[in-house]
Amino acid sequence: MNTRTRVLLEESVLPPLVALVVALVAGDLLIMAYGQAPGVVWRALLEGTWGNSYGFGQVLYKATTLACTGLAVAVGLRAGLFNIGAEGQLAAGGFGAGLVGLMLPAGTPALIAVPLCVLAALAAGGAVGSVPGILRARFGAHEVIVTIMLNFIVLALLNYFVSAKLHVPETLHTPEIHAGAVARLSGTFDAFHGSAANWTIVIVLLAAAFVWGFLFRTRAGYELRAVGLQSDAAEYAGIRAGRVWFSAMAMSGALAGLGGINFVLGYKNYYEDGFTGGAGFLGIAVALIGRNNPVGVLLAALFFATLSQGGLAINAMVPKQMVEVLQGIVILAVATAVPEVRRLLRSAMSRRKAAP
Amino acid sequence: MNGAAPAIRLTAIDKYFGAVHANRSASLVVQEREIHALVGENGAGKSTLMKILSGMTPADGGTVEVGGREVTGWTTAEAIAAGVGMVHQHFMLVPTLTVAENVVLGREPVSAGTFDRARAERDVERLCEQSGLAVPAGRLVADLSVGEAQRVEILKLLYRGARVLLLDEPTAVLSPPEVAELWKVLRRLRDGGATIVLITHKLDEVMAVSEHVTVMRMGETVANMATSDTSPEKIAKAMVGRDVDLAVRQGGGAAKLAGTPGAVALDVRHLVVRGARIEKAVDDVSFSIAPGEILGIAGVEGNGQTELLEAIAGIRGVTSGTITLGGADITHRGVHNRGEAGLSHIPEDRHRRGLILDYTLAENLILGQQHHYTNNGILDRHAIIDHARRRIVEYDIRPTDPSLPARALSGGNQQKIVIARELSRAFTVLLAAQPTRGVDVGAIEFIHAELRKAREEGKAVLLVSAELKEVLTLSDRIAVMYGGRFVAMFPRSDASEEVIGPFMTGAARGQVA
Numbered sequence: 001m002n003t004r005t006r007v008l009l010e011e012s013v014l015p016p017l018v019a020l021v022v023a024l025v026a027g028d029l030l031i032m033a034y035g036q037a038p039g040v041v042w043r044a045l046l047e048g049t050w051g052n053s054y055g056f057g058q059v060l061y062k063a064t065t066l067a068c069t070g071l072a073v074a075v076g077l078r079a080g081l082f083n084i085g086a087e088g089q090l091a092a093g094g095f096g097a098g099l100v101g102l103m104l105p106a107g108t109p110a111l112i113a114v115p116l117c118v119l120a121a122l123a124a125g126g127a128v129g130s131v132p133g134i135l136r137a138r139f140g141a142h143e144v145i146v147t148i149m150l151n152f153i154v155l156a157l158l159n160y161f162v163s164a165k166l167h168v169p170e171t172l173h174t175p176e177i178h179a180g181a182v183a184r185l186s187g188t189f190d191a192f193h194g195s196a197a198n199w200t201i202v203i204v205l206l207a208a209a210f211v212w213g214f215l216f217r218t219r220a221g222y223e224l225r226a227v228g229l230q231s232d233a234a235e236y237a238g239i240r241a242g243r244v245w246f247s248a249m250a251m252s253g254a255l256a257g258l259g260g261i262n263f264v265l266g267y268k269n270y271y272e273d274g275f276t277g278g279a280g281f282l283g284i285a286v287a288l289i290g291r292n293n294p295v296g297v298l299l300a301a302l303f304f305a306t307l308s309q310g311g312l313a314i315n316a317m318v319p320k321q322m323v324e325v326l327q328g329i330v331i332l333a334v335a336t337a338v339p340e341v342r343r344l345l346r347s348a349m350s351r352r353k354a355a356p
Numbered sequence: 357m358n359g360a361a362p363a364i365r366l367t368a369i370d371k372y373f374g375a376v377h378a379n380r381s382a383s384l385v386v387q388e389r390e391i392h393a394l395v396g397e398n399g400a401g402k403s404t405l406m407k408i409l410s411g412m413t414p415a416d417g418g419t420v421e422v423g424g425r426e427v428t429g430w431t432t433a434e435a436i437a438a439g440v441g442m443v444h445q446h447f448m449l450v451p452t453l454t455v456a457e458n459v460v461l462g463r464e465p466v467s468a469g470t471f472d473r474a475r476a477e478r479d480v481e482r483l484c485e486q487s488g489l490a491v492p493a494g495r496l497v498a499d500l501s502v503g504e505a506q507r508v509e510i511l512k513l514l515y516r517g518a519r520v521l522l523l524d525e526p527t528a529v530l531s532p533p534e535v536a537e538l539w540k541v542l543r544r545l546r547d548g549g550a551t552i553v554l555i556t557h558k559l560d561e562v563m564a565v566s567e568h569v570t571v572m573r574m575g576e577t578v579a580n581m582a583t584s585d586t587s588p589e590k591i592a593k594a595m596v597g598r599d600v601d602l603a604v605r606q607g608g609g610a611a612k613l614a615g616t617p618g619a620v621a622l623d624v625r626h627l628v629v630r631g632a633r634i635e636k637a638v639d640d641v642s643f644s645i646a647p648g649e650i651l652g653i654a655g656v657e658g659n660g661q662t663e664l665l666e667a668i669a670g671i672r673g674v675t676s677g678t679i680t681l682g683g684a685d686i687t688h689r690g691v692h693n694r695g696e697a698g699l700s701h702i703p704e705d706r707h708r709r710g711l712i713l714d715y716t717l718a719e720n721l722i723l724g725q726q727h728h729y730t731n732n733g734i735l736d737r738h739a740i741i742d743h744a745r746r747r748i749v750e751y752d753i754r755p756t757d758p759s760l761p762a763r764a765l766s767g768g769n770q771q772k773i774v775i776a777r778e779l780s781r782a783f784t785v786l787l788a789a790q791p792t793r794g795v796d797v798g799a800i801e802f803i804h805a806e807l808r809k810a811r812e813e814g815k816a817v818l819l820v821s822a823e824l825k826e827v828l829t830l831s832d833r834i835a836v837m838y839g840g841r842f843v844a845m846f847p848r849s850d851a852s853e854e855v856i857g858p859f860m861t862g863a864a865r866g867q868v869a
Binding site for chain 1: 690
């Protein structure tokens with residue numbers, strides 16, 4: 001096996017697979033503890049997600065938001081920054097998009113309204129994200145602390161704006177937006193009828209492609225990864241870490257903010273307090289399982305969306321919280337699998353070499 | 357000495373850290389009730405040997421005996437219980453606790469289930485009196501001077517009943533009066549029955565306080581002498597090694613044209629640079645280098661060479677003074693700007709600075725020059741791969757696949773990446789720090805040839821190396837750096853290891869030419 005394939009196997013492919021196997025075994029035990037047959041439950045989970053077009057549509061819808069927050073965390077980690085603030089950035093993005101959608105006159109053509117709302121989401125998320133970037137670059141404030149605290153501030157502020165100024169009475173959401181709605185997939189493909197899947201997914205796929213190109217094909221991406229991998233070497237190479245931290249956090253926040261349009265423009269057509277529902281935090285797991293690679297992040301987003309939607313499908317047999325336990329196990333397994341897998345692989349190979 | 361078992365006997369100690377052979381069959385015998393100096397250059401293996409003795413790290417071979425009892429492979433807890441303790445270069449104290457609290461930490465006196473502070477302070481005060489280590493027991497450690505903090509470290513060991521004290525470069529952080537005070541205390545402790553091993557690379561200290569001295573070089577113990585029978589010159593010779601003739605002859609041919617007369621490629625005036633721990637790591641250093649000249653800096657590591665080069669490279673800020681490159685003042689320019697102005701830099705630590713280990717060979721070969729391989733912000737992958745392929749052939753880097761991560765290469769080939777990158781860019785001045793560190797013999801020859809070629813092409817080279825041999829082999833002029841200053845400057849023809857050695861250890865001071 002040459003070095004390149006080995007590295008790819010060790011770093012990218014095997015850890016998530018090992019994690020999956022561990023999660024499956026743990027899931028089997030949990031299911032049996034509830035007196036159910038694992039095969040039956042797993043089948044129900046698959047049928048409720050990838051087995052019918054409504055379920056699949058829901059998986060796509062959930063994966064769209066998770067892909068955004070996953071990309072956001074991944075970009076931060078590539079620069080050596082741990083963005084725990086995707087939750088707040090996601091909410092801010094959704095709010096920005098909703099606000100522009102409310103301010104635009106009814107009947108604004110989608111060709112103008114949608115890009116404006118998307119820009120607003122990017123800008124709002126980016127603004128929230130750039131705060132920890134600036135504080136880190138200027139004052140050395142640790143981004144983990146700042147992003148965690150900023151979550152509280154942003155979510156509380158948005159709650160205030162909605163509940164005090166913008167809400168429809170008796171609810172915690174704004175009125176419906178006048179323009180900027182993104183069409184459901186079911187408008188084009190009948191099979192998705194009833195599911196929330198919408199064309200935001202295309203925007204997010206483009207964003208993932210953009211992130212990939214940025215990280216691996218531009219000088220700014222080269223410098224960003226250099227700072228994340230070895231900041232001393234980056235300094236030696238004349239790269240200013242402060243600038244990289246700022247731009248990486250702004251970009252990270254913008255990507256998380258982009259996820260807000262999935263709910264606000266694509267699903268409900270209004271901003272609702274608490275719509276994020278932890279998708280920002282789950283983005284950390286998505287980035288981790290996706291190995292901070294945009295393609296990996298998309299796959300990981302699909303995986304977590306499947307688990308989350310599948311939880312509903314098996315709720316009759318086992319509590320749907322079991323799925324959350326499985327998510328936790330997958331994360332723990334991946335976090336520990338990287339060095340473990342490498343060790344196992346090494347010893348397996350040295351055995352092969354030693355054999356006659 | 358008196359027929360009894362020695363306090364310490366280390367026999368044939370071997371220790372590896374990865375590929376580094378830190379101790380090579382090293383031995384050490386220390387008698388009871390003596391102050392024994394363990395000297396050698398940085399990286400000679402002194403600290404490693406002491407860590408093995410104090411149980412912090414196990415040896416890979418050899419035996420450790422303390423007081424006639426074999427204790428090979430013991431733990432720090434066992435060592436402390438047997439009365440062997442170490443004072444480290446970096447203090448291990450809790451700054452928010454008082455002196456007394458720090459001293460008793462882990463063995464606190466207790467009354468009625470709670471910490472008996474009054475007794476702790478009484479105990480510590482009595483210990484201070486007995487040992488002559490004067491520290492206010494009730495004061496916070498955060499408020500102490502460095503010298504006082506060091507006394508607390510020694511008190512900690514005495515409180516635990518240590519009879520064998522290992523001190524790792526204890527004077528590095530002390531002022532001269534504090535040093536004198538420390539010697540007094542050490543003598544008093546010895547007279548009270550303690551055995552002391554003092555790690556140092558300062559020869560005046562060896563002469564001042566020790567009874568015996570053991571010299572280490574490159575992991576081996578190369579000499580063991582009674583201090584009264586030796587001299588700083590003899591110790592210096594043992595420290596830097598005697599097999600020097602070969603290198604001198606090799607380098608002989610190089611000194612034909614010592615630079616272009618009158619021209620100056622790099623000029624440094626009155627440079628002062630702050631270090632991580634001291635105010636003036638570089639203290640008023642001035643020199644200039646002509647095109648086609650190699651200026652070598654000899655010196656024991658940690659005397660300001662690192663800070664000097666980092667300041668010239670733009671990585672470290674300058675307190676005062678100027679740096680001029682080809683007539684342009686670059687003192688306050690950024691790293692990138694200096695590179696564009698003609699500065700190239702082989703950094704001393706390739707794993708930390710010189711390479712990004714997870715980047716591919718091709719990516720590493722443009723590090724610091726990424727602007728030249730970009731069109732409108734997009735990396736020019738063809739140019740990058742093309743550049744990599746050519747450098748790989750020119751500099752014989754193996755394996756030859758440009759998409760391999762640098763991590764996958766051997767140390768010598770990693771260094772070749774750095775050399776290839778820095779010598780293939782457009783430059784007039786090259787900073788070469790430890791260019792052959794951790795590199796095998798073949799690669800060393802190759803790198804030396806490349807540095808000479810750069811010189812013949814009219815480049816100015818500032819060379820820093822812990823290998824005195826290397827400095828002598830390559831340089832046209834040799835500066836000796838000690839305590840942040842240039843203490844001597846020799847033309848190549850006047851320099852030899854015997855001449856330079858005393859300056860490196862501070863035993864001699866001379867005129868800076």
